[in-house]
Amino acid sequence: MAFVTAVEASLPGASRISPSDACVIEILYWYPKQAESVEIEDFYTGNSIDLLEYRITTRVADSTTHNAIVSARRDAAGRADDPGGEVELFTLPESLVVQVMHHGPFKDEFETLARLGAFARERNLRRSGPHREIHIDPFTAQTPQDALRTILRDPVA
Structure with missing residues (x-):
């Protein structure tokens, strides 16, 4: 994350979205095709995190x-x-998503994902792409997590 933030900060002013604001990071997570299929609520528990x-x-x-x-x-x-990290321009495909703002520590995301999964199921929607987390607040390993804001987002169909 620090590397992506440093690359963004090194872009010329015209190439940056907001030169004075903190860099907002979005991470896309997925399992390889041979892994067991998981839904929103069991994304982090249905397969080995490794x-x-x-x-x-x-x-x-x-x-x-x-x-x-x-x-x-x-x-x-x-x-x-x-x-040594790879950097490239990447266009995120447009898709229908469900999302929720999670407040607080990352360890509490399981409960928030359970609510988001229930919301999707009630509408007959299933996860259809990489799980996404948008980190609104910059953080390091030393940052207190109580006030962190993370948008949890999943493409659905």
Whole structure:
């Protein structure tokens, strides 16, 4: 997350969505095809977490070019956690989603996901893509989690 934030901060002003605001991170999580299929409420408990794959993203301006990303990645490599991390422009496909704002520690997300899963089931909707978490507040391992805001979002069909 620190690396993606550093790359975003290194983009030229015109390529950043909001030069003065904190970088909002969205992480997409999924299991490999051979893993057991899981629904919203059992996403983190239906398979071993070790199988989880992910992509860390942030929003950039539509005018952002591949060359701007390459340059920002090079600039960020000196001050970020993962100088070897891959960076690319990625367009998140449009989809119908269910979502909820989770307040507080990550360990309490299970209860929030259970409510979100029940909401989807009541409408005959099933998870149809990667689980997403949008981290509104920047955080590190030392950040108190009581006030964190995380949007939990799942594409559905």
